[in-house]
Amino acid sequence: MINNCDNKMTQTRMELEDGSKAGRMDMQEVYLGIDVGSVTIKLALVDPSNNLIKSTWLRNQGSPIENVKIGIKRMRDELEQESMLDSIQVKAVGTTGSARYLTKSIVGGDVAKTEIIAHAVAAISYHPDVRTILEIGGQDSKIIILRDGIVVDFAMNSVCAAGTGSFLDHQAARLGIKIEEFGNYALRSETPVSIAGRCTVFAESDMIHKQQMGYSKEDIIGGLSQSLVRNYLNNVGKGKDIQPPIIFQGGVAANSGIVEAFKESLKEEVTVPKHFLLMGSIGAAILAKEHFQENPGYKTNFRGFDVHDIEFETSTFNCGGCANNCEVVQVKMAENKEIVARWGDRCGRWEVF
């Protein structure tokens, strides 16, 4: 079965290379990737040779459905301004992130894959020789080990959220500095203090204690960066064979202090890719492309860039079928009451995706 599949893949790839040359004359084929993380939503449009054409990102506050719609509208507007909207054709849509299935139902996606795979695929396309990917996002952190362009091992944070973007945001706010300056503070630190802590709560209380003992902001932030990196390597990176080339992506990669701390403790060069924030969505787009190419004649489910005009109704009810009494959430189209998605039950009785 796999064999067949693969033959198809190579076949279509060849066809497409011919086809795309011809196709560029009128309509450019593009693939849309949406990464719905816990803190931000990232969208990326990618062409068949994996070049980023257009991207946008926004904070994910409140309802992800609304935010995804806003994101798509924003992208549409930008495309319209540059009068590109009519010259492109979305061939397939990939979703990833914690709300991948919901987003898939809302926008009409074609593939929903986990963010780990998406990140790996994106990193491989820009740096084919990558062997280690460090990824720290808003709420969770991951490590991906690759050999010869395939994922061989991975891990996600299990007990500790102390290394993630939200925590850094929170601590920066508490120390009264902007998150953008966080890295610079860390770099200025000469003798970083040591900060202990299994989870955010303990790390924070130890930090407050150190602050009250009169350490400078620089040294506290420097210490925090080091402790985050140490925590990451001891929890997520435990037992993983970290080998160069190493790529660091995800929102936290913007923080130069953390990047330096990684370089220091790994004693290796750590590369931050150009689109470090968008890697998830780029990966989703590439996965959509692969899906499209693997199935000749595939037609996308994408509802189009006008999806923001479609009204969705969200409601919840308690199932009551058993002692668990799960809270089931359902999303309907406002127009024809068609159920788009339903989830939240443990037994799978109501599930629609």
Add this chain to the structure above:
Amino acid sequence: MVRVGIPRALLYFKFFPLWKKFLDELGCEVVLSPKTNQKILEKGVEIGFNELCLPIKLYYGHMAKLLDKYPDLDYVFIPRYIALDTKGFYCPKFLSLPDAMKANFHDMPPVLEWEVNSKQNLKAVWAIAFGRQLGMPTTRIMDAYSKAVHYYKEYHEVLRKGVPVPDALESVEKGEPFPDPSEIEEKPLTIFVLGHPYNTFEEFTNMSMMEKIQEMGANVLALENLPERVFEHRVKVSDKFDNYWGNEQDILQASNYFYNSGADEIDGVIFLISFACGPDSLIAEIVMRDMKDRGVPYMSLILDEHSGNAGLMTRIETFVEMIKRKKLMEVTH
């Protein structure tokens, strides 16, 4: 009729057929706490403090539920498995399970303690000691015990034919004949799910991951479905040192089997571990290193009461996807 209550947790998933048949033959009525649900979990977490492992917390929850649901129980059945062979021990939390329960539930009905310590005596002797608590004559206990052992063997044979453990347990509970093994649809991937039965078959806390892996297009293999030859020889951790944990021996045996001869039979190993499980924290290290040496994809999943559905599913999906992609690459090159 004497009514005996058993919490549906911990070694229930391993020894229930034996207990049930034995108690049945002794003329007792066996009642169980209901299957784990949110309320039982919450209750267990409330009673047990946070450093305990999840299965023990669940045991607390089930015990509370059992006492609450059946206030008129004559006895509560609590096993104290100390050693199943002359070499080993169970984990300390099993050794002190009745003590921990008695310390917490102050007005419990009398406890029927099934103590098994093969270091000191034959299992049958312990069974007799157990039956005496019910005031039964020795001959009747012996008779009941031999029937129970026979039944337990049958149960294991059924499992080896591929009947899933939850189905088999259900038929035991209802007193029905064992179900026939259903036709297994051959899938290109086989994933071996390793772990204690109270983790792998506790569908509430592991989010029915066995089924979900099957839905993703992979066969799932559990310890209980492995052929008997896997478990013939004891496994040593190093050439000087033998493993002493009874409940880790079969995990090591399986890992050893896949390390030596069976590596081609599986495409990946998922080890389900409860947070704060002492034995697993070390055994997983051995399995991890073995699988790494052998080049078998390995992932450990830590279960605790906070483990969100999303995180668990993301990991499993990625793992299956990773193996699929790896296989695809292997075929291409």
Add this chain to the structure above:
Amino acid sequence: MKITFPNMGSAIYAFKALLEPLGADVVFPPPVTKETIDLGVKYSPEFVCFPFKVNVGDFIRSIESGVTNLITATDFGPCRFGFYHAIQERILRDLGYDFRMIALPQGDLLEFKWIKTLDEVCEYTGLKKLSAAWKGVRLFLIKAKLIEDIENAEGKYRCREVNRGDTDRIKRELLEKLDATKRLKDLRNFRNVIHEEFQKMDMDMSFEPLKVFLTGEIHVTLEPYVNRDLKKKLGKLGCEVTQTLSLHDWIMHKFHVNFHRKEMAHLARPHMPLDIGGEAVWVLGEYIWAATHGYDGFFHLYPFTCMPEITARGIITNKLLKEYDLPPLFVSLDENLAEAGLITRLEAMVDLMHGKRKKKNEYKQKLNAFMDSEKQDYLANQQQHK
């Protein structure tokens, strides 16, 4: 042949005495520091108990300093300790180190398996006669006992010291002196020396300390860096610390002649009828003993997620606390424990114990006053009758 072992507080002096007569060049392990712990945490399984990680750190630092013969104890009990050496060896081998790991079985010392290990050491050192081991064992037992005496005196006197640091200095000097004494006959008078040295210290004898009982898992209780110098902290907070747990206590137990432990196990019997590993059974016994012998508080130290100790903890909090009403403080130790939080908890506990003692004293006074008035009434009555 250079040989070393993992750290465990002052017990290292006893281990040295055991191995030296066998012709080994005994090197103390580098003291536990943050570096040790960082190394241990980095290379050990994430959820293993803390002593494992500290040992791994100790071993790595020893090997890197050039000592490649490591001797470590092993058990055959239900807790994780028995597995330590096997998995530690594998971890270190996978890291590419070249070393020799010698396991000293101490599950039941009356099985005399340890003689074989000592023989093995003799073989490596080239010493042909095992009879030297006899001297080693005797030195070991006596020194272990003397170390226990020093530690007990330390716990007793620190709260009364007038000049900060006297106790530490005397303890250090005594241990060095003990280490330098190599002959059995020179040790005969050592107990008195300990006593005299501590008597020379300036002490505030009118001070009434809180009496606290300290116990727990043996490694974390004996190794001061790991337990964040808890004993010292308690002393400074004005607590007289009783700690029966020591290496000597443990060894005697393993020789089946520790009658203190037998008594403790007897006390714990209604609540836990068998040894489940670690110190769980004795911790329960000691809790009951301390509660009935006028102690103000009970401190239980254990590594985070230690299987036997948390079972004991559960039984204390759920059952014994209600029966005996002795305030316990549980300290679960690992690399993530923040010292600030520990100090806060210790101080709060000390306040609580003071409050409780005050209440007890008030009650006593009231009772006495009541008894006095009753007595006077009685006497007055008697006089009237006359």
